[in-house]
Amino acid sequence: MTPVTHSIPANVTSLSEHRLLHEAVIDRLRDLIVTGELAPEAKLNERVLAERLGTSRTPLREAIKFLASEGLVELVPNRGAVVAPLKPEKMREVFVVLGALEALAGEQACRNASEADIADIRALHYHMLAHHARGELAQYFRYNQLIHQRILDCARNVTLSQTWSALNAHVRRARYMANLSRERWDQAVKEHEEMLDALSRRDGAKLQALLRDHLANKLVLVMEALGGGVAAEGAR
Amino acid sequence: MTPVTHSIPANVTSLSEHRLLHEAVIDRLRDLIVTGELAPEAKLNERVLAERLGTSRTPLREAIKFLASEGLVELVPNRGAVVAPLKPEKMREVFVVLGALEALAGEQACRNASEADIADIRALHYHMLAHHARGELAQYFRYNQLIHQRILDCARNVTLSQTWSALNAHVRRARYMANLSRERWDQAVKEHEEMLDALSRRDGAKLQALLRDHLANKLVLVMEALGGGVAAEGAR
DNA sequence: CAATCAATTTTTGTATGCAAAATTTAATAT
DNA sequence: ATATTAAATTTTGCATACAAAAATTGATTG
Structure with a gap:
């Protein structure tokens, strides 16, 4: 079995395996949260994150809603979203x-x-x-x-x-x-x-x-x- | 914390009790699906639904993503979303x-x-x-x-x-x-x-x-x- | 009449624009 | 210096714009 590198490229993501951008964003964002690269309770700045994931705010916001339903992020009215605390x-x-x-x-x-x-x-x-x-x-x-x-x-x-x-x-x-x-x-x-x-x-x-x-x-x-x-x- | 606990669905969702539109749309759309007003496998036309719910496509799409994570709707790439079949x-x-x-x-x-x-x-x-x-x-x-x-x-x-x-x-x-x-x-x-x-x-x-x-x-x-x-x- | 395929329309997916709310900064008073 | 608050900036939430992909229509051919 080939060794797996755990270093994840910060900017470049292979979006190619997904037909739709927001699906790729869901997986990528979940990965950032699960690996702790986005720490618990970290604020999800839409502009910054969208740029980091190479997309616009719209698909990102859709991904955030999806992950909110999974419980990985929490939505705060008029204050966006944060990574769910690890209590x-x-x-x-x-x-x-x-x-x-x-x-x-x-x-x-x-x-x-x-x-x-x-x-x-x-x-x-x-x-x-x-x-x-x-x-x-x-x-x-x-x-x-x-x-x-x-x-x-x-x-x-x-x-x-x-x-x-x-x-x-x-x-x-x-x-x-x-x-x-x-x-x-x-x-x-x-x-x-x-x-x-x-x-x-x-x-x-x-x-x-x-x-x-x-x-x-x-x-x-x-x-x-x-x-x-x-x-x-x-x-x- | 995402408000998943929904009390017994009222006929009309009062948008006033929600601070944010997309949250109201989530509850309203879930209600439409649960009551069967939107039948299983019905196509969710974004333009029509948004008009029906008195909003634009953006919050509606966010609500659809949320409900997709709950399994009530299914996303079909490039073909939008349908109410999950009742198999x-x-x-x-x-x-x-x-x-x-x-x-x-x-x-x-x-x-x-x-x-x-x-x-x-x-x-x-x-x-x-x-x-x-x-x-x-x-x-x-x-x-x-x-x-x-x-x-x-x-x-x-x-x-x-x-x-x-x-x-x-x-x-x-x-x-x-x-x-x-x-x-x-x-x-x-x-x-x-x-x-x-x-x-x-x-x-x-x-x-x-x-x-x-x-x-x-x-x-x-x-x-x-x-x-x-x-x-x-x-x-x- | 059925089948095929090009043209048109509709719909989706994504980006951008804009107003309201929140945050930050700056200025003033205590 | 600290507290307060008003102005400036940023950020969110929603609406709209636009391109690409489907769906529909309609003409053409066998």
């Missing part, structure tokens, strides 16, 4: 909902995944293990996300996948501030082993429980990073 | 996800609801019973929605409430075509009795199960109305 309480909420969604996905995936699907996920899992062994955090995260994504796909529920993706953007955003201790990291990998095992045995109840716990543990990490402390109630 | 498979997907969300909400509500909250919900329940007894379907449905909304509120998770609201719009849309048999209706009321009972006893596991079943039964109704037949797998 511990909000994170707790998102993780609780994601836990329920992934649990559902895991259960459904055990019913609906083909053997080829499971084989694919296993392959991704081994890639992830390799990057874990080498301590390559960025690549580890990449495969981690791909695995979760593939499990969602196997649930065969587009609505579930879309809902998950929108909320997962918040988690991806937090990832850029969470610095994983080796201990925690090893634990997460171990959980993934169990998840793959449960999926292979098509043990829906087990996978469901594992995913819920996995998410709860991820939440603990994020809360530590955000310095919010883990609000005990409801997190499990 | 049986999509409905099945939405109900499965809503089932998981409401189950989660029920569990959390049993933990977090105050006694006053429960008393409020009981009051709504009796209103609903009264309308059921009188055969007032529209009012029944109104209180039904309010009860579900209040349960979601009691989960004390704004993200959960917002996610639920967005998906629930699809269900509200389907309601306008589902004609409830007296038998089914009585059954639904009975289920609500049990739900209220479980909430009062703060039996989270029970309420969770009841809500999931309740949603599954609602799905059957909608599927009959849509003539799609119930896809057995995954619905339970």
